[in-house]
Amino acid sequence: MNAEIIAVGSELLLGQIANTNAKFISTQLSELGINVFYHTVVGDNGDRLKRAIEIAESRADLIIFSGGLGPTKDDLTKETIANHLGLPLVFDDVALSYIEQFFAQWGRTMTENNRKQALILEGSEVLANHHGMAPGMLLEKDGRIYILLPGPPKEIEPMFQFEAKPKLAARLNEGGIILSHVLRFYGIGEAELEVQVQDILDNQTNPTVAPLAGDGEVTLRITAKAATEEEAWPLIRAKEAEILAIVGEYHYGNNDDSLASKIVEMLLHHNLTIAAAESLTAGLFQSELAEIPGVSGTLVGGMVTYTEQAKVQQLGIEQSLLDQYGVVSSECAAAMALKVREKFGTDIGVGLTGAAGPEPHGDQPAGTIWIGFSIGNSEPITRKLQLLGMRNSNRIRAVKLAYSYLMRLLVEKGYEKI
Secondary structure (H helix, E strand, C coil): CEEEEEEECHHHHCCCCCCHHHHHHHHHHHHCCCEEEEEEEECCCHHHHHHHHHHHHCCCCEEEEECCCCCCCCCCHHHHHHHHHCCCEEECHHHHHHHHHHHHHCCCCCCHHHHHHHEEECCCEEECCCCCCCCEEEEEECCEEEEEECCCHHHHHHHHHHHHHHHHHHHHHCCCEEEEEEEEECCCCHHHHHHHCHHHHHCCCCCEEEEEEECCEEEEEEEEEECCHHHHHHHHHHHHHHHHHHHHHHEEEECCCCHHHHHHHHHHHCCCCEEEEECCCCCHHHHHHHCCCCHHHCEEEEEECCCHHHHHHHHCCCHHHHHHHCCCCHHHHHHHHHHHHHHHCCCEEEEEEECCCCCCECCECCCEEEEEEEECCCCCEEEEEECCCCHHHHHHHHHHHHHHHHHHHHHHCCCCCC
16 A cells, blocks of 8 residues: 655645654554655645645555644635545534533633534544544545544644554454554664664564664664464564564663653652752753653652852852862762752752853863762762754753663662663
8 A cells, every 4th residue: 555645734835834744644654564655745725735636646545634624714625625526524423512512611602613623524434533623534435545634743643543543454454453562772873773683674574673763762663463463462572572682771661651751660660759950951851750640759859050150059069169170070960969869858869061052161062961860878970971963952862861871870770670
C-alpha cells in the first residue's frame, strides 16, 4: 500500500506553523510497512485542494488528510472531498452530542457553525476525537482509502494511533497484526549505535529493526508481524534482549517514556527525594519533572539562582569560592548541588550552571556547562559538557544529560534502574 499525506492549511504555507503532523503520520505508517511517497501541503482553497486530491489519487492507495475539519469557513476539507467523491455529508449523532455537552458544561452558547464539526462523509467509519470536537473519518471507495484527521497535534496523534492505525493494520493483515516496540537510548549517537548493532540490522527478517534519531536521543523500533499479539511479543522480546546485550548501558526506557518520566519513576521506586538549583536552565530541570504525574512524591523544591549574587545570598555559596573558580566551574556546580540538598533536606541535590551562549562567560566559551550532583553524604560529583548548539538547545540538552547522568550515578550506587 502506498500513501500520500495532504496537509491542509494556509498557515503551513505561510510558515506560521511547521508540518509536524506529516512527520508523525509517516512514522506511524512506516511501522505498518506502508510506503509514504509524497507529502503535499495545500492552502485553504477548495479548487487547489480538489486538484491535490486528483493528483494523489493517481499515485496513492491511501490518502490521509490533516486539518480543515473545524467550524470556520476556511475549514473546507470534508466539504471538498464530499463534492469530489459525490457523497453527502450527514450528522454523526455521537459527535454532535459530545459537542453539545461540551458547550453546556462550559456555559457557552453553541453556534450553528459548531454543529458543522459533527458532519461526516456518508458511509465512512467515525474516528472518535477524545481531545477535541471534530471527529475523524475513514472511508473506502473505489479501491482507495481516505482518512480525514483534525489539524491540532494533540487531537491528530491519539486519533491516528488509537483509532485509525488499528483499522489500517486489520485491513493490511487480514486479521493478523503488526506490533511495534520502541527502545530509547541516550548518551550514544545514531551513527555509533548503528555500528554497534549493524549485524542485527543486516540480518533482520521478522521482526525488523529500524533506527531513528531525534531531539538528542536515538530509538530502535522493533516491529513484528504475527497472527496475534500473543505470538508477536516473544519475537519482539527475543530481539530486544539481543540488542540490549550490546548497547544496554545506554538504554533508558521504551515507547512513550522520557528521561524525565524514567528518573521520576526510579526516584519514587527507591523513595528518594530531590531538589535542584538552576542557573542557565532557569527552572527547566524542575519544570520537566513537574510534567510527570506523582512527582510530588520525590520533587521537594528548588531554586533559580541565575546571578552570582543569588548564588551567594540565596544558596549560601561562599563568595570566595566564586571569586577563585567562577560561576561556570566544577566547584560552583558542586556547591550548588550540595547547598540546595541541605536547604531542602533531600536525598539528592542537583546544580546546573554554565554559559548557554551565544556569548562566552568570561574565559569560558559558549556551551560550557557544569552539572553537579550531591547524593546522600557522599562528596559531590560533577560532569562537564561542551555543547555546540544554539542557546536554547544547549539548555534543553543540559537538562536531559542531567537526568541521564543522575540515572547512571544511582545505578552505580546500587539503585536498580526501573
